[in-house]
Amino acid sequence: MARPVNRISPFNITSLALGLAFLYLPIVILVIYSFNASRLVTVWGGWSLRWYTEFFNDRAMLDAAWMSLRVAAVSATVATLLGTLAAIGLARGERFKGRSLFSGMLYAPLVMPEVISGLSLLLLFVALNAERGFWTVTIAHTTLTMCFVTVVVQSRLASIDRSLEEAAMDLGCDPVKAFLSVTLPLIVPAIVAGWMLAFTLSLDDVVIASFTTGPGSATLPIRIYSEVRLGVKPQINAICTMVIALIAVVIVIASFASKLSSLRGESAAPL
Amino acid sequence: MSARSIFARPARLAAIAPYLWMALFFLVPFGFVLKISLSQTAIAQPPYVPLFDLTAGWAASKAALAELSLDNFKLLVSDSLYISSYLRSIFVAVTSTAILLLIGYPIAYGMARLPQRWQPIAMMLVIVPFWTSFLIRIYAWINILQHDGLLNKVLLALHIVSTPVVWLSTDTAMYIGIVYSYLPFMILPLYATLAKMDGALIEAASDLGASPGRAFWLVTFPLSLPGVGAGALLCFIPIVGEFVIPDLLAGSGSMMIGQTLWLEFFTNKDWPVASAAAVVLLLLLIPPLLLYDRLQRRTLRGGS
Numbered sequence: 001m002a003r004p005v006n007r008i009s010p011f012n013i014t015s016l017a018l019g020l021a022f023l024y025l026p027i028v029i030l031v032i033y034s035f036n037a038s039r040l041v042t043v044w045g046g047w048s049l050r051w052y053t054e055f056f057n058d059r060a061m062l063d064a065a066w067m068s069l070r071v072a073a074v075s076a077t078v079a080t081l082l083g084t085l086a087a088i089g090l091a092r093g094e095r096f097k098g099r100s101l102f103s104g105m106l107y108a109p110l111v112m113p114e115v116i117s118g119l120s121l122l123l124l125f126v127a128l129n130a131e132r133g134f135w136t137v138t139i140a141h142t143t144l145t146m147c148f149v150t151v152v153v154q155s156r157l158a159s160i161d162r163s164l165e166e167a168a169m170d171l172g173c174d175p176v177k178a179f180l181s182v183t184l185p186l187i188v189p190a191i192v193a194g195w196m197l198a199f200t201l202s203l204d205d206v207v208i209a210s211f212t213t214g215p216g217s218a219t220l221p222i223r224i225y226s227e228v229r230l231g232v233k234p235q236i237n238a239i240c241t242m243v244i245a246l247i248a249v250v251i252v253i254a255s256f257a258s259k260l261s262s263l264r265g266e267s268a269a270p271l
Numbered sequence: 272m273s274a275r276s277i278f279a280r281p282a283r284l285a286a287i288a289p290y291l292w293m294a295l296f297f298l299v300p301f302g303f304v305l306k307i308s309l310s311q312t313a314i315a316q317p318p319y320v321p322l323f324d325l326t327a328g329w330a331a332s333k334a335a336l337a338e339l340s341l342d343n344f345k346l347l348v349s350d351s352l353y354i355s356s357y358l359r360s361i362f363v364a365v366t367s368t369a370i371l372l373l374i375g376y377p378i379a380y381g382m383a384r385l386p387q388r389w390q391p392i393a394m395m396l397v398i399v400p401f402w403t404s405f406l407i408r409i410y411a412w413i414n415i416l417q418h419d420g421l422l423n424k425v426l427l428a429l430h431i432v433s434t435p436v437v438w439l440s441t442d443t444a445m446y447i448g449i450v451y452s453y454l455p456f457m458i459l460p461l462y463a464t465l466a467k468m469d470g471a472l473i474e475a476a477s478d479l480g481a482s483p484g485r486a487f488w489l490v491t492f493p494l495s496l497p498g499v500g501a502g503a504l505l506c507f508i509p510i511v512g513e514f515v516i517p518d519l520l521a522g523s524g525s526m527m528i529g530q531t532l533w534l535e536f537f538t539n540k541d542w543p544v545a546s547a548a549a550v551v552l553l554l555l556l557i558p559p560l561l562l563y564d565r566l567q568r569r570t571l572r573g574g575s
């Protein structure tokens with residue numbers, strides 16, 4: 001228990017307020033302008049939903065959005081599974097051969113420039129003669145995002161009181177059962193958070209997807225990116241707002257789910 | 272202790288699948304990058320010779336090895352385009368990391384000094400923008416920075432400038448974009464170390480007569496150095512290879528290495544040179560990567 005340092009000064013308050021304003025203002029402005037009736041992005045022409053209806057009439061954009069959602073859902077799910085297993089291996093596996101290589105492979109992609117990851121995966125797919133499209137992008141995203149899942153789940157595993165597992169074993173559970181029935185419920189919030197993070201990272205990626213996708217299967221960020229290079233368009237504001245809304249919904253659902261499960265975990269703990 | 276090691280075996284078994292996955296999709300591809308970087312450019316599909324054939328066995332692989340050349344690397348060191356883009360990448364990454372530290376530190380410090388029950392909320396507020404799409408956040412800045420965008424409107428209305436300022440396609444815009452995108456990566460490790468700090472140390476320093484400023488520089492700041500290091504590396508390494516932000520916000524005058532690599536790959540279709548550029552970039556990043564790995568391990572050990 002560190003003693004509280006909480007003599008907060010006006011300087012602290014100001015820097016916090018300015019920092020948060022800097023983080024949020026651009027997004028807020030973007031969302032507001034997506035409801036702008038005017039064709040000129042900078043002139044306010046009253047509230048309107050016309051750019052949203054335009055999106056739903058844009059076949060190519062819709063296809064790209066559908067492709068992105070599928071890639072995000074599949075890659076996040078596989079990444080969560082693999083990342084959780086990796087976290088268990090790192091947190092509970094103690095010393096094993098190749099452990100530092102394993103953790104290195106899992107930490108490096110977190111900071112690895114995307115151009116390198118994208119290029120290297122593409123060369124692999126070409127060498128394997130794999131047809132580029134949905135599956136290659138999904139594999140690429142799984143590889144990147146499972147590392148984030150590992151970090152999230154591993155830090156949760158590290159903070160769990162291991163005497164609970166030991167108590168379960170004293171009561172007759174084997175290690176696997178003790179882990180599954182005691183520890184796993186406790187790390188569910190982290191697993192859910194990991195899935196969310198993987199989903200949003202996949203939904204966000206331009207660079208790796210550009211390298212690993214094939215002709216005719218552009219993801220939404222690739223399409224947004226090529227439109228943005230040509231300048232600001234009100235329709236892009238609308239699409240971006242919908243992506244933000246989708247991510248917000250995912251966050252709310254997931255935090256609600258993890259709160260529920262942690263409540264259940266807490267009430268189960270005294271038993 | 273022995274009761275715990277009983278978990279180790281099943282846990283290691285659990286790690287097999289992710290281990291194989293990362294070996295196949297992270298480690299092996301680097302072998303291909305290295306291989307292609309040493310091969311010749313060709314007008315073909317895929318645009319390089321020779322193709323590495325895993326099934327051909329050792330003899331054929333050896334024959335293929337004999338055909339490798341360092342031509343692409345020679346091109347990289349002789350062509351000023353590549354050298355200047357490497358230098359620019361490092362310069363941009365160092366400058367951005369310094370700005371991030373200057374902006375991020377006061378924010379993290381403010382967060383750590385909030386009343387305990389507000390801290391998780393503040394942390395959530397810093398994390399949430401990171402969840403929203405990074406491309407969208409860059410796009411939001413294009414909205415603001417364009418010729419008749421909000422920033423120029425505000426500046427004109429306040430009579431700070433008399434004619435609209437050109438923001439887009441400048442280094443200023445690029446730095447704004449980079450700082451904006453990476454700020455959470457800087458704040459969170461800083462906050463993590465600052466929040467753990469024992470307030471009694473500051474009190475002791477002030478009891479011994481240190482002014483608040485002196486106490487900060489003699490106690491708080493040195494103790495927060497692990498967070499500074501983690502935050503700086505977490506920003507520096509990916510910024511060196513950044514592509515989207517300089518491509519959308521900076522001018523076309525000089526390129527960062529990520530842009531050069533992209534150009535070689537997608538526009539010039541010169542895969543071998545793009546691979547060689549990736550290898551050099553990776554070599555540049557290995558020292559900071561190792562440093563980051565060491566810090567990461569130390570933090571994890573400290574946390575458990």
